[in-house]
Amino acid sequence: MGIKLEINGRNIEAEKGETILSALNRNGMHVPTICSMKDLSPSGACRMCVVEVEGRDNLVPSCSFPIEEPMKIKTHSPRVLRARKTNVELLLSNHPDDCLYCERNGSCELQSLSEDLNIRERRIPGKRSPQKIDKSSPAIIRDPSKCILCGRCVRICEEIMSTSTLDFAHRGNELKISTTLAKPLNYSNCTSCGQCLVACPTGALIEHVQFPELEAHIHAPDKLVMVQYSPAVAVSVAELLGYKPGTDLSGIINAVLRRYGFDKVFETSFGADLMIIEQARIYQEHKDLGHDFPLITSSCPAWIHYAEQYYPELLPFLSPLKSPQQMAGALMRKWFNETGEGKGKELISVLISSCLAAKTEARRVELIPAGLPVIDLVLSTRELARMIKLSGLDLEQLEPELPDAPFYSTASAGKLCGVAGGEAEATVRTIYAQITSTEMPPSKLHRVRINKSFREMTVKAGKSEIRMGTVSGLSNAVALIEELKMGKRNMDFLEVMACPDGCINGGGQPIPAEEKLIRTRTKAVYDLDNGSKLHTAHGCKLVQEIYRDKLKEPGGELSRELFYTSYSKREVLL
Numbered sequence: 001m002g003i004k005l006e007i008n009g010r011n012i013e014a015e016k017g018e019t020i021l022s023a024l025n026r027n028g029m030h031v032p033t034i035c036s037m038k039d040l041s042p043s044g045a046c047r048m049c050v051v052e053v054e055g056r057d058n059l060v061p062s063c064s065f066p067i068e069e070p071m072k073i074k075t076h077s078p079r080v081l082r083a084r085k086t087n088v089e090l091l092l093s094n095h096p097d098d099c100l101y102c103e104r105n106g107s108c109e110l111q112s113l114s115e116d117l118n119i120r121e122r123r124i125p126g127k128r129s130p131q132k133i134d135k136s137s138p139a140i141i142r143d144p145s146k147c148i149l150c151g152r153c154v155r156i157c158e159e160i161m162s163t164s165t166l167d168f169a170h171r172g173n174e175l176k177i178s179t180t181l182a183k184p185l186n187y188s189n190c191t192s193c194g195q196c197l198v199a200c201p202t203g204a205l206i207e208h209v210q211f212p213e214l215e216a217h218i219h220a221p222d223k224l225v226m227v228q229y230s231p232a233v234a235v236s237v238a239e240l241l242g243y244k245p246g247t248d249l250s251g252i253i254n255a256v257l258r259r260y261g262f263d264k265v266f267e268t269s270f271g272a273d274l275m276i277i278e279q280a281r282i283y284q285e286h287k288d289l290g291h292d293f294p295l296i297t298s299s300c301p302a303w304i305h306y307a308e309q310y311y312p313e314l315l316p317f318l319s320p321l322k323s324p325q326q327m328a329g330a331l332m333r334k335w336f337n338e339t340g341e342g343k344g345k346e347l348i349s350v351l352i353s354s355c356l357a358a359k360t361e362a363r364r365v366e367l368i369p370a371g372l373p374v375i376d377l378v379l380s381t382r383e384l385a386r387m388i389k390l391s392g393l394d395l396e397q398l399e400p401e402l403p404d405a406p407f408y409s410t411a412s413a414g415k416l417c418g419v420a421g422g423e424a425e426a427t428v429r430t431i432y433a434q435i436t437s438t439e440m441p442p443s444k445l446h447r448v449r450i451n452k453s454f455r456e457m458t459v460k461a462g463k464s465e466i467r468m469g470t471v472s473g474l475s476n477a478v479a480l481i482e483e484l485k486m487g488k489r490n491m492d493f494l495e496v497m498a499c500p501d502g503c504i505n506g507g508g509q510p511i512p513a514e515e516k517l518i519r520t521r522t523k524a525v526y527d528l529d530n531g532s533k534l535h536t537a538h539g540c541k542l543v544q545e546i547y548r549d550k551l552k553e554p555g556g557e558l559s560r561e562l563f564y565t566s567y568s569k570r571e572v573l574l
């Protein structure tokens with residue numbers, strides 16, 4: 001601390017070397033930004049955050065200007081506002097005029113800046129040339145005509161997701177964002193994590209929306225349409241429906257989906273409970289084989305995609321399980337194919353997920369037995385909100401309902417998988433019970449619930465030790481894996497989630513993904529677990545019944561047929 005700043009007549013103190021923007025934000029002052037994002041390196045490209053510094057001829061970008069000496073700053077002087085307005089007008093000069101039809105209508109930062117700066121006409125006409133829209137990815141559509149070259153997608157893909165699929169190409173007027181070797185997204189190294197899409201301020205990166213395809217199925221009498229939704233969806237969709245952020249709407253979602261026309265409504269947390277039970281068995285097998293590398297989770301499809309590309313040598317250490325949604329989907333399909341309810345009907349399986357990579361995962365050939373996908377349509381949390389609004393249902397009038405039998409769990413273990421660290425925590429509870437034949441007090445693992453991208457803990461289980469770790473954000477995962485490979489750390493069990501903070505901050509989640517909202521969503525998941533009467537997947541009677549009546553035992557013949565898969569090296573275009 002120590003450098004005095006006068007901002008719009010108010011005195012504050014700043015640290016030497018801190019940027020003006022950081023000092024402003026820390027003191028509750030706001031200037032608009034486009035290219036700047038928390039946790040990403042500043043670029044100063046958009047010049048939206050310019051401020052006037054006394055004694056300087058030119059305006060300075062506050063996001064990249066370091067404070068070295070006392071300064072007098074004006075953040076909203078007429079000169080600053082004029083400059084910001086011109087900058088937005090320049091961005092709009094060649095921007096398409098289809099806001100009404102744009103996927104980001106209502107959540108576009110360019111749109112709201114134009115509104116805030118009172119821009120009511122196109123004052124600067126620019127050349128608009130047709131651009132090819134890339135629809136190759138099952139998850140993401142890229143429309144370069146809406147790109148404002150802020151570079152947020154480039155930096156998040158490189159700095160947070162360690163993938164570098166997107167980058168600037170060419171110079172001057174030709175400058176644009178391109179993919180690796182200018183290939184369509186689906187032929188690049190993109191993992192479909194969707195973090196670039198959440199970061200993009202405009203409609204240049206949007207999801208492959210699938211909910212309109214539901215119409216062809218939902219009321220068809222010859223179809224049985226089942227839906228499952230992930231735990232992160234239940235505590236996040238509230239933000240888009242006018243509820244208090246963090247409200248758990250699962251009971252209402254069950255009621256809404258039934259009214260909408262789904263024949264069967266399930267929660268993916270049931271599949272997560274099955275995954276936890278199977279994973280605890282695989283953990284024991286892994287230990288018995290004496291591996292010197294941890295068993296690594298495989299529930300995150302973006303992480304799997306990344307590992308197949310960049311860490312083929314680690315594939316033998318990956319859990320051979322499918323993701324919870326694919327496990328649940330496979331069991332649901334088998335069940336309704338064999339029971340009276342599904343006989344003679346076409347089964348349509350829908351997933352509502354916080355994960356955008358689940359859209360690409362559903363098209364993996366390994367997960368399409370006999371040419372039939374286990375999951376037909378994957379909708380995001382955002383799509384669920386739109387579907388609910390379109391239905392015209394008054395949520396206030398609906399009573400919460402339970403999911404359908406028989407795939408319903410009363411445990412909170414599977415729900416924990418919505419946050420980074422939750423899968424590790426829930427799995428270790430079951431491993432502990434497996435080793436000691438006693439239940440671990442759930443609070444024993446609460447020490448891993450800190451707000452850090454990497455956490456580790458050693459749990460004593462009888463005479464054994466379970467050295468667990470959890471990491472989120474692919475760049476953090478890469479750093480950790482390199483340490484494990486060099487023997488700088490030792491672990492028995494490692495959870496990897498591609499998205500920072502896990503599924504709660506997935507690419508299919510509400511936009512904007514502000515840090516405060518992500519903390520609120522995470523707390524909501526932990527509150528569900530804290531308030532639960534049953535914390536373990538293996539303790540749930542309904543899960544036990546499925547094993548008793550159908551699956552017989554973890555790792556049994558049917559479990560292997562439905563839940564296990566194999567992962568293999570994927571060639572990367574670089």
Ligand code: SF4
Binds near residue numbers: 157189190196
């Ligand atoms: S989806 Fe993820 S991996 Fe693909 S371009 Fe975007 S940030 Fe990069």
Ligand code: SF4
Binds near residue numbers: 147152153201204
């Ligand atoms: S695609 Fe979006 S995030 Fe990337 S540079 Fe263009 S406007 Fe910015």
